[in-house]
Amino acid sequence: MGGWPTTAFLTPDGRVIGGGTYIPPDQMRQTLRDIQSFWEKSQGKPTPELEMLPPESIPIGSLSPLIIEEVLGEIANNFDSIYGGFGSQPKFPTTDAHELALLKYHYSGNREFLRIATVTLNTVAKSGVYDKEMGGFFRYSTNRDWSIPHFEKMSEDNAKWLQLFLHVYQVTAEPAYLETAKGIIEYVNTWLSDQENGCFYGSQDADEEYYGQSKSAREKLKPPYIDRNIYTNWNALMSSSYLEASFVLGDMSLRDFALKSLDRLLELNHTQADGMYHFYDGQSRLPSQLVDQVYTARAMCDAYEATGSRKFLTVSEKLLEVATRKLFDSEHGGFFDTVVDPNALGFLSKPAKPLDENSIAAHVLTRLYHLTGKEAYRKQAEDTLKRFVEIYPQFGFMAADYAMSVDAFLHEPSTIHIVGSPEKPQTKGLLSEAHRIYEPRRVIHILDPVEDRDRVNALGYKITETPTAYVCIGKACTAPIIEPKEIAPELSRMINVQFRR
Incomplete structure (x- = not known):
C-alpha cells in the first residue's frame, strides 16, 4: 500500500481491493464510495487481478547481470532529477534504490548514478523531512520537494538514512553528509535508544505543533510519545548502522553500544528453538517471522566482521538454521514470511514469499558462504534468488534489494x-x-x-x-x-x- 500507516480494503476472504497510506477524512469519504461502487459492480466476485498465484506456480528463472541492469534502468527512469527521490508525491525514503545506484557508480565510474544519490541527499538534508532542530528524519514527504513531512520518526527509516549518508560521505568525502549522519545519531542517542541497557526504541509519534517549534520552545512542551517496544528487525538494522558509523566517524562508543544492543536483543527476544521473536513489550512476542531471523543474522555478520568474535558468526548461522527449518520451501525455493496457519483468517492462511525479505535472506546466505566456505549456503541463496526472476520486474525500482542480492551472488x-x-x-x-x-x-x-x-x-x-x-x-x-x-x-x-x- 506504500507505507505505514496502511489503509487497506479487503474482500471477506482477505484479498486486497485497494488502499494507500494515511487517507485524510475528505479523501476517505470518496475512497469509501469508490470501494463500495467497485464491490457492487463486481457482485462480490474478485477480479483476476485479485487472485494470488500459489508460489509453486511461478516459474524459476536464471540469474544474470541483466537483472541488475534492468532494476538500475527503472531507478534512472523514475528518478526526480530536480528534487531527488522517485516519482512525484508522496515521497518515501527508498534508500535501497539509492544504495544500488551508488554501487553501480562505484564499480562503473558512471557519475549519473552517483548523482541520483547526491541530488536526493542534498535535497532531503535541507528540507522539511529532516529535523534541523533535533536531528533525525521524519517518515516521508507528502509533496514532491520533501518540504512537507509526515512528522513521525521511525527507527527503521533513520537507520537506513544513516547508512546511506555514511556511504555517500565515504564516496565523496563531502563533510555535509557526515554532519547529517551525526545529526541522526544524536537524535537516536537522545530519543530512540536505551543508553543504559542497550537497544533501540521503535518510533516517536507525529506532532505537527511540537515539531513546528524551535528547539528551545520544544523544551517547554511535552514531547511526542515514544514507542519503547524493542522490535527485533529494527534493532538489528540500527545496530548494523551504528557499527558502520563507529568506523567512519572513528567513534568506538557507537560500536560498543551496537554490540551491547545485540547482546541484549538476544537476551530479550531469542530462544534456541524459535530463533528471534518479533518484539518485546515486557515479554517476547510473535515468533517465526522471517524478517527478524534474516535482519538479525545480517547484523551478527556485521558484528563478526567488526570484532572478529566467532560467537556472532555462530549466532548468524544458527538463525539461518531456524529460518530454514521453519520457513524455507525446500521443494520450490524461497522462504515463507511466517509459519503458515491453515486455520487463519483470509489470506493469512495462504503462504507468502515476500521479495524484500527473501532478498535479504539470500544476501546473508551468500555472505555466510564467503565467511565459512560452506557450499550449502551458496546453493540455498541461488535457489532463493531464482524463485523471483520472473516476478521482480513488477516491483520496478522497489526491487533494488533483490538486485543487490543478485549482484553479491554473481560477483x-x-x-x-x-x-x-x-x-x-x-x-x-x-x-x-x-x-x-x-x-x-x-x-x-x-x-x-x-x-x-x-x-x-x-x-x-x-x-x-x-x-x-x-x-x-x-x-x-x-x-x-x-x-x-x-x-x-x-x-x-x-x-x-x-x-x-
Missing part, C-alpha cells in the same frame, strides 16, 4: 584477510581502515595466528609477529600489507583493473 567479493591477534593495536588499525572504505562487496576475515593457523596456512599466508592484511578479489591478491593507509589504494587499484577497464 566475487572484495575479501580482506587480516592475519593477527584481534587484541593487537596493529590488527585493530588494519580492521578500522578496512571498514572505513566504501566497498559494498566487502568481506572481512580476522584470522588469529593461533586459532586459525590451519586456515592461514591453507591460504598460503605467512604468520609473523606483525599483523598483516591481504586484499583479494577472486584469486587475485595484493602483496602483504602492514600499513593501514595502503589498503584503500590497493583495493581501488584492483577494482579499476577488474571493473573499470
Whole structure:
C-alpha cells in the first residue's frame, strides 16, 4: 500500500481491493464510495487481478547481470532529477534504490548514478523531512520537494538514512553528509535508544505543533510519545548502522553500544528453538517471522566482521538454521514470511514469499558462504534468488534489494584477510581502515595466528609477529600489507583493473 500507516480494503476472504497510506477524512469519504461502487459492480466476485498465484506456480528463472541492469534502468527512469527521490508525491525514503545506484557508480565510474544519490541527499538534508532542530528524519514527504513531512520518526527509516549518508560521505568525502549522519545519531542517542541497557526504541509519534517549534520552545512542551517496544528487525538494522558509523566517524562508543544492543536483543527476544521473536513489550512476542531471523543474522555478520568474535558468526548461522527449518520451501525455493496457519483468517492462511525479505535472506546466505566456505549456503541463496526472476520486474525500482542480492551472488567479493591477534593495536588499525572504505562487496576475515593457523596456512599466508592484511578479489591478491593507509589504494587499484577497464 506504500507505507505505514496502511489503509487497506479487503474482500471477506482477505484479498486486497485497494488502499494507500494515511487517507485524510475528505479523501476517505470518496475512497469509501469508490470501494463500495467497485464491490457492487463486481457482485462480490474478485477480479483476476485479485487472485494470488500459489508460489509453486511461478516459474524459476536464471540469474544474470541483466537483472541488475534492468532494476538500475527503472531507478534512472523514475528518478526526480530536480528534487531527488522517485516519482512525484508522496515521497518515501527508498534508500535501497539509492544504495544500488551508488554501487553501480562505484564499480562503473558512471557519475549519473552517483548523482541520483547526491541530488536526493542534498535535497532531503535541507528540507522539511529532516529535523534541523533535533536531528533525525521524519517518515516521508507528502509533496514532491520533501518540504512537507509526515512528522513521525521511525527507527527503521533513520537507520537506513544513516547508512546511506555514511556511504555517500565515504564516496565523496563531502563533510555535509557526515554532519547529517551525526545529526541522526544524536537524535537516536537522545530519543530512540536505551543508553543504559542497550537497544533501540521503535518510533516517536507525529506532532505537527511540537515539531513546528524551535528547539528551545520544544523544551517547554511535552514531547511526542515514544514507542519503547524493542522490535527485533529494527534493532538489528540500527545496530548494523551504528557499527558502520563507529568506523567512519572513528567513534568506538557507537560500536560498543551496537554490540551491547545485540547482546541484549538476544537476551530479550531469542530462544534456541524459535530463533528471534518479533518484539518485546515486557515479554517476547510473535515468533517465526522471517524478517527478524534474516535482519538479525545480517547484523551478527556485521558484528563478526567488526570484532572478529566467532560467537556472532555462530549466532548468524544458527538463525539461518531456524529460518530454514521453519520457513524455507525446500521443494520450490524461497522462504515463507511466517509459519503458515491453515486455520487463519483470509489470506493469512495462504503462504507468502515476500521479495524484500527473501532478498535479504539470500544476501546473508551468500555472505555466510564467503565467511565459512560452506557450499550449502551458496546453493540455498541461488535457489532463493531464482524463485523471483520472473516476478521482480513488477516491483520496478522497489526491487533494488533483490538486485543487490543478485549482484553479491554473481560477483566475487572484495575479501580482506587480516592475519593477527584481534587484541593487537596493529590488527585493530588494519580492521578500522578496512571498514572505513566504501566497498559494498566487502568481506572481512580476522584470522588469529593461533586459532586459525590451519586456515592461514591453507591460504598460503605467512604468520609473523606483525599483523598483516591481504586484499583479494577472486584469486587475485595484493602483496602483504602492514600499513593501514595502503589498503584503500590497493583495493581501488584492483577494482579499476577488474571493473573499470
